[in-house]
Amino acid sequence: MRVGIIQMMVEAGNVKSNTDRGLSLIKKAKQQKAELILLPEVWTTGFAFKKLKELSKTTPEIIEEVKKLSANTCICGTYIVDNPNDDKVYNIFYAIKDGQVIFEYKKTMLFGLTGEDKYFTSGSFKQKNTFNLDGITIGVSICYELRFPEFFRKSAFNGAYIHLHPAIWPKSRLNHWQTLTQARAIENQFFLLTSNGVGISGKWELAGHSAIINGWGEIMGGLFEKEDAFTLSLPMNEIDTIRNQLTSLKDSLKQFKGMF
Numbered sequence: 001m002r003v004g005i006i007q008m009m010v011e012a013g014n015v016k017s018n019t020d021r022g023l024s025l026i027k028k029a030k031q032q033k034a035e036l037i038l039l040p041e042v043w044t045t046g047f048a049f050k051k052l053k054e055l056s057k058t059t060p061e062i063i064e065e066v067k068k069l070s071a072n073t074c075i076c077g078t079y080i081v082d083n084p085n086d087d088k089v090y091n092i093f094y095a096i097k098d099g100q101v102i103f104e105y106k107k108t109m110l111f112g113l114t115g116e117d118k119y120f121t122s123g124s125f126k127q128k129n130t131f132n133l134d135g136i137t138i139g140v141s142i143c144y145e146l147r148f149p150e151f152f153r154k155s156a157f158n159g160a161y162i163h164l165h166p167a168i169w170p171k172s173r174l175n176h177w178q179t180l181t182q183a184r185a186i187e188n189q190f191f192l193l194t195s196n197g198v199g200i201s202g203k204w205e206l207a208g209h210s211a212i213i214n215g216w217g218e219i220m221g222g223l224f225e226k227e228d229a230f231t232l233s234l235p236m237n238e239i240d241t242i243r244n245q246l247t248s249l250k251d252s253l254k255q256f257k258g259m260f
Helices: 015-031 049-069 143-147 149-157 170-190 237-245 248-258
Strands: 001-007 034-038 073-080 089-097 100-106 128-135 136-139 162-167 191-194 198-201 202-208 211-213 219-222 228-233
Touching: 001 015, 001 143, 001 191, 001 211, 015 228, 034 162, 049 073, 049 089, 073 136, 073 162, 089 128, 089 136, 100 128, 136 149, 143 170, 149 162, 149 170, 149 248, 162 170, 170 191, 170 202, 170 211, 170 248, 202 219, 211 248, 219 228
Parallel strands: 001 034, 034 073, 136 162, 162 191
Antiparallel strands: 001 228, 073 089, 089 100, 128 136, 191 211, 198 202, 211 219
């Protein structure tokens, strides 16, 4: 499977600029024959907390624009979505292919230090965090959930060979980002695709360093600190080879299968 990751500046509250930038990079990844494309967390809006309810009104129209680009390509990212039951919103991951939303996942772990819990409604760990794409199981987690290995283990236990992790992660914790993403790929012996923002987003300078990591924890390619789309073809048979050579995931399944 040929996959692509997008790294871009996500300006807090600047929907038009973000959307134009993101759609352009989606088109670039499609030109590079990507069958699966991952964008950063809340790539159209950023975290303009006091305007989230208002900004959520732009999401349906943007989803329609993404659908137009999704022929033979699964385009993935998270969006601010209105919660009609209260004054909060959801941060929802959508996988969009052939003009349809084929999967959605609500961010569960909200980052209280920045106040996410005050503005967002949380999802539940019980929700499904894997979907099927052309016979391949793909897992999903979002930003802060990187610090909770349970989300990744649940994905692997449910058959994921690829795991997607969009984020808005700060440069001040770049070392954590690099260490934990490689650790999650090693622990679960799958391909991990990360897509982070870059540059200044609201109060934060973002870490960039979006990457594609294999099941040995090796970085196959990435974007460091520039805006761009990066694509490559994943050797899917490598996952079984790794899992047969080092049986840690299989041993974990035997011991802890009922946990997830």
